[in-house]
Amino acid sequence: MTETATGLEFSRQLSSNRKTEEQRAEVLADPGFGNHFTDHTAVVDYTAGPDGHGSWHDARIEPYGPIPLDPAASVLHYGQEIFEGMKAYKHDDGSVWTFRAESNATRMNRSARRLALPQLPEETFLESLRQLVEVDKDWIPTGEGDSLYLRPYMFATEAFLGVRPSREVSYRVIASPAGNYFGGELKPVSIWLSRNYARAGRGGTGNAKCGGNYAASLAPQMEAEEHGCKQVLFLDPFNDDAVEELGGMNVFFVFKDGRLVTPALSGTILEGVTRSSVIQLGKDRGLDVQERKITIDEWEDGVKSGEITEVFACGTAAVITPIGELKTENGDIGSPDAKPGEVTMSLREQLLGIQTGKAEDPHGWLTRLA
Numbered sequence: 001m002t003e004t005a006t007g008l009e010f011s012r013q014l015s016s017n018r019k020t021e022e023q024r025a026e027v028l029a030d031p032g033f034g035n036h037f038t039d040h041t042a043v044v045d046y047t048a049g050p051d052g053h054g055s056w057h058d059a060r061i062e063p064y065g066p067i068p069l070d071p072a073a074s075v076l077h078y079g080q081e082i083f084e085g086m087k088a089y090k091h092d093d094g095s096v097w098t099f100r101a102e103s104n105a106t107r108m109n110r111s112a113r114r115l116a117l118p119q120l121p122e123e124t125f126l127e128s129l130r131q132l133v134e135v136d137k138d139w140i141p142t143g144e145g146d147s148l149y150l151r152p153y154m155f156a157t158e159a160f161l162g163v164r165p166s167r168e169v170s171y172r173v174i175a176s177p178a179g180n181y182f183g184g185e186l187k188p189v190s191i192w193l194s195r196n197y198a199r200a201g202r203g204g205t206g207n208a209k210c211g212g213n214y215a216a217s218l219a220p221q222m223e224a225e226e227h228g229c230k231q232v233l234f235l236d237p238f239n240d241d242a243v244e245e246l247g248g249m250n251v252f253f254v255f256k257d258g259r260l261v262t263p264a265l266s267g268t269i270l271e272g273v274t275r276s277s278v279i280q281l282g283k284d285r286g287l288d289v290q291e292r293k294i295t296i297d298e299w300e301d302g303v304k305s306g307e308i309t310e311v312f313a314c315g316t317a318a319v320i321t322p323i324g325e326l327k328t329e330n331g332d333i334g335s336p337d338a339k340p341g342e343v344t345m346s347l348r349e350q351l352l353g354i355q356t357g358k359a360e361d362p363h364g365w366l367t368r369l370a
C-alpha cells in the first residue's frame, strides 16, 4: 500500500500467471511496437452521483487480462474515451525514468474536459505509472532506443444508452515493451496527402487525445497505404490548405536560413509533448523557431527552391522521423531517396540522449519512476 498526495492508495494483486523468464526474454529481444504487454495493469475507478459530483476509488494493480464490461457500456456506443502515451527508459544504472509525464497528466485532463470525462488528480496519474513500472520493471527492454511504452486511458463504463456523460468511468494503464516504431533502420518515410478527409474541424476534438480521432484517421490511412505510404498528412482546407499534422505526429520544417517552423496550435492540432520539446531544443541551439501557419504551397515552393531543406515528424512513439517525400494526387514533393537531414538527426539524437540518460537534461524533463 502506498499513500499518494491525494490519499488514494494502490492495492496490489500480483499475477499468478506471469510470463516465464524465457518468454519475456524472447519478447524483449525484438519487441516491435504495441504487440506485447506486461503482466499487470493499473486501474482506478470513478463513480459520480446524479448531481455530477464523484470520486476516484479502488486504485489497484491487478493481473493483465480481459476487462469485464457491460454490453451497454457507453464507451461502446458513443466513444467517450481518451488516452495518453509516454515511454519509460531504463538507464545504465538500472533506474527507470519517464519523460515529461507531468505534461501528459495535464493534457489528459484537458482531453477529459473536452470529452466530458472526470479530472484525474495529476498525482494519481503519476503514481499509477510508478506502481505499474515497479511491478513490471523486468519488462523494460534495454537495446538502443528501446523503452517501455506506457498507455494510460480513460473510458465510460456506465450501462446506459441515453446520451449524457457516463457516471462510471475507468482509468487504466497498460505497458508494452517497445523497439523502433517504424522497424529497422531510420529511413525517411513517405507520407500521403489526404484531400478527401480532414482529421479535425473547428470546435471539434482535434486538440484532445481521444480514440475517436484515431478511428476517423483509419480510412485515410488505408488510402495512404494504397499509395505506398504509412502515414497521412492532414490539411485545413478552410484555411488556405494550412498544414496541420499527421494522424498521430506533429510536423516541422527546417529552413536553410536557420528557421525551424511548425504549424501554430489552432485548436485543431494536438499539442505534442515531443513538439514542445523540439521547440525548446531548437531555441536552445539558436534556431529561429516559429509557430505559424504554413501552407502546402509554401512547402512545395520551399522544397523546390531549396529554402526548405528538411521535413520531419515527431511524437512519443517514433520520437523524430525524417519525412522524405509527400505524395499527393497531383505530384510529389521531395524524394523517397532523400537522406535523413542533419538538423533532424541531431535533434533526434539529443532528445533520445536526454530520454535515455546519455545526454544532459537541462530542463529537468526526466521523472524517476523506479
Ligand SMILES: *Cc1c(COP(=O)(O)O)cnc(C)c1O
Binding pocket: 085, 209, 245, 246, 247, 248, 249, 250, 270, 271, 272, 273, 274, 275, 314, 315, 316, 317
Ligand atoms: C499523441 C499525438 C501526437 C504526438 O504527441 P506526443 O505527446 O509528442 O506523443 C501528435 N498528434 C496527434 C494527433 C496525437 O494524438
